[in-house]
Amino acid sequence: MQLNETEITSFRNYKSLRMEWSPHTNILYGMNAQGKTNLLESIYFLSLTKSHRTAQDKELIHFGDSFTLVKGRVERNVGSVQLEVLLTNKGKKVKINGAEQRRLSDFIGMINVVLFAPEDLELIKGTPQVRRKFLDMEIGQVSPAYLYYLNRYNKILLQRNHGLKEIAKGKMDQSLMGAWDEQLALYAPKIWRKRLDFLKKLSSWADEIHRRITDGKEKLLLHYQGSIPLEEQPDEETLREKYFEVLQSKAERDVERGFTQYGPHRDDLLFTIDGNEVQSFGSQGQQRTVALALKLAEIELIREEIGEYPVLLLDDVFSELDVKRQTHLITGFWDKCQTFITTTGVEAIPMEFLKMASLYHIENGKVSVEGR
Numbered sequence: 489m490q491l492n493e494t495e496i497t498s499f500r501n502y503k504s505l506r507m508e509w510s511p512h513t514n515i516l517y518g519m520n521a522q523g524k525t526n527l528l529e530s531i532y533f534l535s536l537t538k539s540h541r542t543a544q545d546k547e548l549i550h551f552g553d554s555f556t557l558v559k560g561r562v563e564r565n566v567g568s569v570q571l572e573v574l575l576t577n578k579g580k581k582v583k584i585n586g587a588e589q590r591r592l593s594d595f596i597g598m599i600n601v602v603l604f605a606p607e608d609l610e611l612i613k614g615t616p617q618v619r620r621k622f623l624d625m626e627i628g629q630v631s632p633a634y635l636y637y638l639n640r641y642n643k644i645l646l647q648r649n650h651g652l653k654e655i656a657k658g659k660m661d662q663s664l665m666g667a668w669d670e671q672l673a674l675y676a677p678k679i680w681r682k683r684l685d686f687l688k689k690l691s692s693w694a695d696e697i698h699r700r701i702t703d704g705k706e707k708l709l710l711h712y713q714g715s716i717p718l719e720e721q722p723d724e725e726t727l728r729e730k731y732f733e734v735l736q737s738k739a740e741r742d743v744e745r746g747f748t749q750y751g752p753h754r755d756d757l758l759f760t761i762d763g764n765e766v767q768s769f770g771s772q773g774q775q776r777t778v779a780l781a782l783k784l785a786e787i788e789l790i791r792e793e794i795g796e797y798p799v800l801l802l803d804d805v806f807s808e809l810d811v812k813r814q815t816h817l818i819t820g821f822w823d824k825c826q827t828f829i830t831t832t833g834v835e836a837i838p839m840e841f842l843k844m845a846s847l848y849h850i851e852n853g854k855v856s857v858e859g860r
C-alpha cells in the first residue's frame with residue numbers, strides 16, 4: 489500500500505502543508521529540530537491515531553492552535569481510500585472516505601505502517617510497558633477486535649482499581665467486586681489469545697530474519713511472560729476460569745496494594761538466543777540486531793495478515809547501524825514497500841536508495857521539493 493498525498497494543518501511545527509509522495513522512496517533531510525520526525529509522526533498518527541513519541545495527544549497541536557487535522561490518500565489493493573483524523577480538546581474524530589467512524593478501532597490500520605527509530609532498542613532494554621505498547625500497537629493495526637477488547641478491559645480495570653481503593657477505605661463492600669472480575673475474565677482471555685497467536689507468528693519470522701542477519705545457527709525465540717501461567721497455550725474458556733479464580737483469590741491482596749496485580753496489563757515479553765536472555769546477557773550489538781529483526785518480522789507479518797506490505801517510516805536510523813545491518817534493512821524491503829526516511833545528511837543514505845529517491849528539504853516546518 490502507498491500513501492499518495494497528505495495534507496496537514498496545525499500539526500507540530502507545520503501550520504499548513506500539502507504533499508504528494510513518491511510511491512517508492514521519500515527522503516526528508518535537513519538540520520536538527522526542523523520538523524523531519526514531526527512529518528513521520530503525522531503519518532504514524534494517520535495510521536494509529538496516536539503518536540509514537542508522546543502519550544499526550546495535545547502536544548501534537550501546533551502551539552497556540554485549538555486543533556490539528558491530518559488527511560491522507562492511501563492506495564490499497566481495494567482501491568483509493570481517503571483518511572482523516574481531527575484532534576481537538578474534545579477528542580478525536582476520524583473519517584474514511586468522508587464518513588465519520590464511531591469507533592477508532594474501525595479506522596486504525598486503514599493504512600499500515602512500521603516505524604524504525606533509534607528508540608527501538610528500548611524494545612529490548614526498556615520497561616515491560618514499552619513491550620506491551622509494542623504488542624498493542626502492532627496487533628491493533630491488523631485486528632480491530634483486539635483494540636475493542638483492550639479498550640473494554642482497560643475501562644473495567646480502571647473501575648476495579650478505583651473500587652479497590654474504596655474498599656480499603658471502608659466505603660465499599662468487597663462482595664461487589666465479583667461483577668468486575670467476571671468482566672475482566674471475559675476480555676482478558678481474548679487479549680491473551682490474540683497476543684499469543686501474534687507472538688508465535690512474529691517469533692518464527694524474527695528467528696528466520698535474525699539468522700539471515702547473523703549468518704547464524706542460533707535460535708531467537710520470543711516468549712510471552714504472563715502474569716498468570718500461559719505456557720501451555722490454553723484456550724479462551726480455560727483462561728477465563730483460571731483468571732477469574734486468580735482475581736478472586738488475590739482480591740484481598742489487591743485491596744491492600746490498591747491495584748490489580750494480575751492480568752494482561754502486567755505481562756511482559758522475553759527474548760532468548762539459544763536459551764540465553766537477550767535482555768540481560770546480550771551485547772549492545774546483539775540487542776540492536778534483535779530489535780531490527782523484530783521490526784523486519786513485523787513487515788512480513790503485516791503482509792501475511794493484510795495481504796499488502798505496510799508503509800515504512802525510518803527515522804534517522806542509518807547513522808546508528810553498521811553497514812551489515814544497513815544492508816539487511818535495505819534488502820529486507822527496498823523493492824517492496826513505500827518508504828519515508830529522515831536524515832540530517834544524505835551522505836548517510838546508502839546509494840541504492842538515493843538513486844531512486846525523491847528528496848525533500850525540511851527547514852523550520854517548510855518543505856522544498858528537490859529534483860531527483
Ligand SMILES: Nc1ncnc2c1ncn2[C@@H]1O[C@H](COP(=O)(O)OP(=O)(O)O)[C@@H](O)[C@H]1O
Pocket residue numbers: 499500501502518519520521522523524525526527547548549550551830
Ligand atoms: N506543538 C508544536 N507546535 C509547534 N512546534 C512544535 C510543536 N511540537 C514540537 N515543535 C517543534 O518541532 C521541532 C522539532 O521537530 P522534529 O521533527 O522533532 O525535528 P527533527 O527535524 O530533528 O526530526 C522543534 O523545533 C519544536 O519546537
Ligand SMILES: [Mg+2]
Pocket residue numbers: 524525526804830
Ligand atoms: Mg528527528
